[in-house]
Amino acid sequence: MNDRTQATDALLDIRGLKKYFKVSRGLLHAVDNVSLTIPRGRTLGLVGESGCGKSTLGRVVIGLIEATAGEVFFNGKDVLKFTSQERSEFRKHAQIVFQDPFSSLNPRMSVYQLIAEPLLINKVYSSNQQVSEKVKELMDTVGLAERLITSFPHELDGGRRQRIGVARALALNPEFIVLDEPVSALDVCIQAQVLNLLADLKEQRGYTYLFISHNLSVVRYVSDEVAVMYLGQVVERASNRILFEDPLHPYTQALLSAVPVVDLDNRRERIILEGDVPSPINPAPGCRFAPRCRYRQEICLNQDPVHREITPGHFVSCHFAGALRDSRAR
Amino acid sequence: MADKSATPLLDIRNLSVQFNTDSGVVHAVNNLNLSLQKGKALGFVGETGAGKTTTALAVLHLIQSPPGKITSGEILFDGQDILKMTESERQDIRGDKIAMIFQDPMTSLNPIMTVEEQIVEMISLHSDMKGETALKRAHDMLNLVGIRPERGKEFPHQFSGGMRQRVGIAIALACRPSLLIADEPTTALDVTIQAQVIDLIKSLQEKVNTSLLLITHDLGIVAEICDDVAIMYAGHLVEYSDIRQLYGHPMHPYTQGLFNAVPNLNSEPGGRLAVIQGLMPDPTDLPKGCSFSPRCPYAKEICHEKPCGMVEYAPNHFVDCYFPLGVKGGQNHE
Numbered sequence: 001m002n003d004r005t006q007a008t009d010a011l012l013d014i015r016g017l018k019k020y021f022k023v024s025r026g027l028l029h030a031v032d033n034v035s036l037t038i039p040r041g042r043t044l045g046l047v048g049e050s051g052c053g054k055s056t057l058g059r060v061v062i063g064l065i066e067a068t069a070g071e072v073f074f075n076g077k078d079v080l081k082f083t084s085q086e087r088s089e090f091r092k093h094a095q096i097v098f099q100d101p102f103s104s105l106n107p108r109m110s111v112y113q114l115i116a117e118p119l120l121i122n123k124v125y126s127s128n129q130q131v132s133e134k135v136k137e138l139m140d141t142v143g144l145a146e147r148l149i150t151s152f153p154h155e156l157d158g159g160r161r162q163r164i165g166v167a168r169a170l171a172l173n174p175e176f177i178v179l180d181e182p183v184s185a186l187d188v189c190i191q192a193q194v195l196n197l198l199a200d201l202k203e204q205r206g207y208t209y210l211f212i213s214h215n216l217s218v219v220r221y222v223s224d225e226v227a228v229m230y231l232g233q234v235v236e237r238a239s240n241r242i243l244f245e246d247p248l249h250p251y252t253q254a255l256l257s258a259v260p261v262v263d264l265d266n267r268r269e270r271i272i273l274e275g276d277v278p279s280p281i282n283p284a285p286g287c288r289f290a291p292r293c294r295y296r297q298e299i300c301l302n303q304d305p306v307h308r309e310i311t312p313g314h315f316v317s318c319h320f321a322g323a324l325r326d327s328r329a330r
Numbered sequence: 331m332a333d334k335s336a337t338p339l340l341d342i343r344n345l346s347v348q349f350n351t352d353s354g355v356v357h358a359v360n361n362l363n364l365s366l367q368k369g370k371a372l373g374f375v376g377e378t379g380a381g382k383t384t385t386a387l388a389v390l391h392l393i394q395s396p397p398g399k400i401t402s403g404e405i406l407f408d409g410q411d412i413l414k415m416t417e418s419e420r421q422d423i424r425g426d427k428i429a430m431i432f433q434d435p436m437t438s439l440n441p442i443m444t445v446e447e448q449i450v451e452m453i454s455l456h457s458d459m460k461g462e463t464a465l466k467r468a469h470d471m472l473n474l475v476g477i478r479p480e481r482g483k484e485f486p487h488q489f490s491g492g493m494r495q496r497v498g499i500a501i502a503l504a505c506r507p508s509l510l511i512a513d514e515p516t517t518a519l520d521v522t523i524q525a526q527v528i529d530l531i532k533s534l535q536e537k538v539n540t541s542l543l544l545i546t547h548d549l550g551i552v553a554e555i556c557d558d559v560a561i562m563y564a565g566h567l568v569e570y571s572d573i574r575q576l577y578g579h580p581m582h583p584y585t586q587g588l589f590n591a592v593p594n595l596n597s598e599p600g601g602r603l604a605v606i607q608g609l610m611p612d613p614t615d616l617p618k619g620c621s622f623s624p625r626c627p628y629a630k631e632i633c634h635e636k637p638c639g640m641v642e643y644a645p646n647h648f649v650d651c652y653f654p655l656g657v658k659g660g661q662n663h664e
Contacts, residue, residue: 223599
């Protein structure tokens with residue numbers, strides 16, 4: 001198995017990953033049999049609506065939550081089987097930036113303390129002088145003015161706070177960063193600044209990103225590959241261009257059509273989905289999307305669709321994946 | 331009144347709102363002029379802190395005072411100045427003629443009242459309907475927003491976010507208001523649910539013939555349902571026109587920056603977004619000249635000296651800028 005991961009040069013290789021939470025009414029299938037790979041130096045965009053399990057997936061991958069079943073290979077080694085020592089070593093290579101820069105930073109720590117924290121915990125440097133130099137270097141990298149070094153999070157705007165989050169993630173020079181909705185809490189102008197920063201860092205340092213977002217436009221902009229999640233499962237996965245230009249899963253099609261577009265002359269036909277996302281607790285057999293799908297057939301309600309490769313690199317979990325495209329083209 | 335389309339339903343004139351805080355006077359809204367015709371939808375766009383919500387609350391006269399204060403201006407609703415009314419006159423208007431949908435459906439509903447009680451409350455407050463008739467009306471409203479009336483006996487926590495926002499819409503429209511203010515009505519919702527709610531607001535607006543003031547930061551949503559657009563920046567209205575004109579020819583440098591900063595589904599992967607450098611000015615210490623001048627790539631000396639004020643550069647296209655983009659001779663309007 002190691003040979004295969006090495007051969008494709010996948011930095012991260014997730015196989016059959018499951019995370020179920022026990023709740024009073026049964027089992028909540030937050031992540032249900034997800035397999036994904038991220039090649040080194042690439043960005044995988046993971047999109048889906050709230051409650052689809054994308055953040056849980058991000059947290060399991062980074063080892064913040066234990067998995068129920070499955071394997072997560074990082075550089076060929078299974079993250080889920082790490083000893084605590086291996087895990088703390090792994091944490092230097094894999095980091096996470098959280099969504100909300102208002103609640104993910106300790107309000108009683110200054111910018112200096114916040115950014116120095118990972119360096120001190122991991123005893124990267126022996127002298128305070130070196131730590132302080134590194135903190136300043138990191139602040140410079142993420143575009144925080146040095147005069148802010150003694151500021152506290154509440155004195156800064158959302159964009160600057162999120163830059164602190166990024167600086168903390170970069171402190172240990174990781175290979176892989178999970179970005180969990182890193183710009184959702186930010187205004188468009190600030191969002192553009194942070195997105196550009198992330199793109200620059202990836203280009204200069206070859207980082208590998210798992211970019212989790214509900215915003216399809218943002219994912220379109222940052223990703224090399226995109227996976228769409230619905231109720232704990234990946235329903236479609238393809239290269240950025242293919243997924244946005246030729247979506248095959250009815251859910252992806254509806255999701256893309258629901259995005260409000262600024263262009264007044266290129267209005268697309270909107271597919272309005274009926275109802276809400278069903279509960280992920282004890283999900284019914286069959287395709288998870290079937291109850292809301294406009295192409296639903298008998299088979300969809302009884303039989304789980306297989307995650308099939310329709311064209312090279314384009315995977316879809318739908319009984320009628322190829323056929324739906326044909327009917328649209330006619 | 332309805333046939334005289336020239337008389338706007340809502341006419342805000344020279345509105346200024348400020349808040350007195352420990353760190354100084356926050357100039358939240360400055361000399362705002364804005365009007366909305368009957369049956370039309372106006373998109374009110376800007377970033378956090380631009381003064382959009384403050385303006386909406388001023389229209390309802392709901393600005394908490396202190397610390398807030400409306401320092402100047404008139405808000406004419408159907409020709410009457412809301413600011414000069416007595417509180418009881420205003421209470422008759424609120425919820426009846428002007429209703430509001432709030433951003434967060436989780437916190438804007440009462441958690442210990444069933445949803446039908448909350449709709450009935452609104453109806454019985456503003457009409458003669460009582461008891462069974464009011465309840466009947468509440469159930470009609472639930473039907474209208476796509477919720478089965480049987481669910482009226484449930485509490486807000488038993489609904490999903492999208493359903494709760496529908497309840498909020500049902501409450502807002504229960505008295506058939508002539509003006510509906512929607513403050514970021516879909517920001518807390520997922521994109522497929524957002525599409526449902528936008529469609530609902532749009533169809534109800536047409537059905538009930540309500541004017542809509544839609545507050546949002548999303549230019550895409552405005553494109554979906556609005557007729558006119560107003561762009562706010564740092565408490566100032568910087569650009570106003572109908573949607574085709576403004577989206578086709580954004581003239582204010584800030585508006586253009588806003589359009590360029592939004593990634594869209596057609597953007598090429600791997601590029602860089604155009605960024606407006608810097609941050610919004612501190613509202614306690616606004617620049618002397620144009621409020622956008624410190625960040626404006628085209629700013630000249632005069633821009634830093636004194637604000638330009640609204641100029642009509644094209645028919646019904648107003649821009650607060652000395653040097654609007656794409657206009658020849660638009661320099662120095664005096």
